[in-house]
Amino acid sequence: MPHPSREAINVSGEQAGQRLDRVLAGNSELSRTRLKALILDGAVTIGARTIRDPGYRVNAGEIIAVAVPAPEAAAPGGENIPLHIVFEDDEIIVIDKPAGLVVHPAPGHATGTLVNALIAHCGDSLSGIGGVKRPGIVHRLDKDTTGLMVVAKTDRAHQSLAAQFADHGRTGPLRRGYLAFAWGAPSRPKGTIDEPIDRHPKSRDRMAVRANGRIALTHWQVLERFKGKDEKPVASLIECRLETGRTHQIRVHLAHMGHPLLGDAVYGQSFKTKSSRLPPPAQAALEGLGRQALHAYLLAIEHPTSGQRLEFRSELPADLVRLHHSLSAG
Secondary structure, three states, X not given: OOXXXXXXXXXXXXXXXXXXHHHHHOXXXXXXXXXXXXXXXXXEEEOOEEOOOOOOEOOOOOEEEEEEOOOOOOOOOOOOOOOOEEEEXXXXXXXXXXXXXXXXXXXXXXXXXXXXXXXXXXXXHOOOOOOOOOOOEOOOOOOOOEEEEEEEOOHHHHHHHHHHHHXXXXXXXOEXXXXXXXXXXXXXXXXXXXXXXXEOOOOOOOEEEOOOOEOOEEEEEEEEEEEOOOOOEEEEEEEEEEOOOOOOHHHHHHHHXXXXXXXXXXXXXXXXXXXXXXXXXXXXXXXXXXXXXXXXXEEEEEOOOOOOEEEEEOXXXXXXXXXXXXXXXX
């Protein structure tokens, strides 16, 4: 069994009086969240004392020791779940994710995930991430968002893709494009939403625009506007390009702009009554959708080995095609 690694940090005079978790975060590759968990688990000592308080104020000259548990083996098992494979070679696999498929195991979704399907399909070739491993996953889509995802099959591919997604296409070929059906019609044809995103202050399973959140940039362009029964704009088809990758970014940003996604029960709840303005076929299509109307249609990456630019496109799935046709016919 692998042994835990140990880190030792000597507290300097400048660090005296600072919080223990902050000092550790500034001297470790581990995240502050991970370090806080280690502190609470009793893995941090100062001298002979175990310190379980992340807010403990350190003193100059103290030596902080951190016992970091060895990474656990990948917990998920392989499951024979059909995959729509767009591209595959020895380094990467690109899949077109259907609605309802969770990307990786989490509380409430221990099985039946994309990771379970990938383990069955790829076997031991999948790359792993430290801790409880999520083999090959470098980005994710929400459970009910459809479209393109790339997964690494080797450590080399994982490192390359992770770097590309961290760069968000600022200096490389990475591009991510989404098609979103949103309520209402923006007054401008295109624009950029530059609003920071963080956890909602009262609902931990939601995100929100918050002043002290992480930077988030969404570029958008209106492709179509749809009229309601009163002949006034009731919905739009908007293309979104991401320059950052925050959780629920498009959903939060469009809702903040006043145009939440059709079918979004989390961020568009207050717009449910607007469905009465839709033509009857569109009302039926939206009712049958049962999810947010968002599709990841474009993905461009640099191949980890060859350096070739690869671009993939995905057509709208059948449920969004029905919604589109019914809105267009109105």
